[in-house]
Amino acid sequence: MNFRRLPGILYNHRNTFLIFSAVTLLLTCILLHWGIICTDFSPWRYVKQVCNEHQNGNAIGNLCKALCTSGDINSLTCQTFHNGKESVFIAEWHETKLVFKKVKDISKSNPLYWIDTNTQTKHYPSENEFKVMIRYTVLTKFNISISNSNLIRLSRLKPSYQEKDIVKRRNEMMNAWALLQDHEYLCSTLFIDYDLFPQLIGTCGPYFAVEYVEPIQYSSLFSLNEDKEEWSKQIKLSLLVLKLIEELENTFIEPFHLCDIKLQHFGLTKEKNRLKFIDLDMVYPRSVISRIISETDSCTTDDQCDFFDCRARCNTKTRKCENRVANNNLQIVCEKIFLGWKNPHKIIVPGLLMSQHTPSSLAAVLRQCANPASETTKPREPTSEEVQSRLTAILSEMDSEIDNEMLL
Incomplete structure (x- = not known):
């Protein structure tokens, strides 16, 4: 130069x-x-790759035709902060916004087939063996037994179609097996009939698509100068968060824990009347997250027994983490979302419900909700139903009062 x-x-x-x-x-x-920054060239490159695989017969799924042949899926844009996924992009399909996510390649770490070392022949599971593998995966990841109809649905990628060609069926099984190893995909598929998570739309090869739900955006920088209308929105949003948390507690056979709680992980539906939790990589039934925590090799402090926001306690005598998650979703929501970032004695960044409009009665309940046992270290006790009821009642009353004031 x-x-x-x-x-x-x-x-x-x-x-x-x-x-x-x-x-x-x-x-x-x-x-x-x-994935902190991206360019819109990336999604087109991803689509070209998967469409080449589809043309070769390796990528299978009900969205492949719309993505690769008819061109019905278009307007691709990249998505930043995709939380460990290799690629994430947004697209439109008949004016419906979709989010495409790519699962990890597990062909080496957890292959579907086994190879005969003498002949180097690949041996694929039979249909019955494949179903047993799926049953075990679901049981391990979510501690539930699934019906035969759901088992068939999980084993196929084209609804109501049974592939007869053995080569195509093996490729379909390979695609399905890779998808089923992804926690987010499996959660979306298993609970597709519940209105708690983004709706699963379909798949193509290693990609699956869910409905786009707008993440909640909130800046605490303006919380001290917000008007009544903005404060009203925050109260209504908080009530929706409480409703979703209650549903996660009571909808399933056992409570589901959100181990990575951030406000932007909640998304508002088009109707603006309910929330969905949109980051499913850290969503676990209580028994499963308790098992994960208890498998920690050893511990000397409670902090070593934490799995992100899901917290447990260390038994200092055995130096093992106790076999249960200690806190619950509401405790974390009150601590991280409603109150905000804080040091032991002072709130540093105000949360959704900390404002110039916050009455002392609400602030007191929020502090009790975030730290039920008044622990001097990181809170670990679960928030009680009684505190939850009081918090909901206070917010509901404030919501009604503000609505009435704004009508005058």
């Missing part, structure tokens, strides 16, 4: 310029790799 062609100031600081350029390039590559 001829540095003398550079403008004078750049030539005089050429070494600094080169270092800055290299650091910028490296940082950009890291941000792209982590």
Whole structure:
């Protein structure tokens, strides 16, 4: 490179310029790799790859035709912060917004087939063996037994169609097996009839698509200067959060724990009358998350028994984590979302319900909700139903009062 062609100031600081350029390039590559930034070229590249696999007969699913042949799925845009997924992008299908997510390649870590070391022949499971594998996967990940009809639905990627061609069926099984190893896909599929998570639309190869639900966006920077209308919206939103938390507690055979709770992980439906939880990678039944926590090798402090927001206690005598998750969803919601970020004595960043309009009665209940046992360390006790009822009653009354005031 001829540095003398550079403008004078750049030539005089050429070494600094080169270092800055290299650091910028490296940082950009890291941000792209982590999914913090993205470009709209990426989704088209992903689609081209999966459509090539579909053309070769390797990628199968009910959305492949719309994605690769008819062009019904279009308007692809990249999505940042995709939480461990290799690729995530948004698309439109007949004016319906979809989110496509790619599952990890498990062909080496957990292959469907086994290879005869003598003949190098691939041996695939029979249909019955495949169903046994699916049953075990569901039982391990969600501690539930599924019906035969649901088992058939999970084993196929084209609704109401049974593939007879053995080669195509093996490819379909390969696709289905990779998808079923993904916690988010399996959760969406198993609970498709519940209105708690984004609706699963379909699949194509390693990609699955769910309905797009707008993540909740809220900036606490303006909480001290917000007007009554904005405060009313935050109260209504908080009531919707409480409703969803209650449903997760009571809808299933056992409560479901959200082990990664952030406000942007809640999404508001088109009708604006309910929320769905949109990040399912850390959603577990109580028995499963308790088992995961108890499998920690050893512990000397309670913090070593935490699985993100799902917290447990360390038995210092046995140096093992206790076989149960200690806190519950409401405790975390009150601590992280309603109250906000805080140090042991002071709130640093106000949460959804901390405002100039917050009455002392509400603040007191929120503190009790976030730290039921008044622990000096990280709270671990679950919030009681009695506190939940009081919180809901206070917010409902405030919501009615503000609505009446705004009508006057």
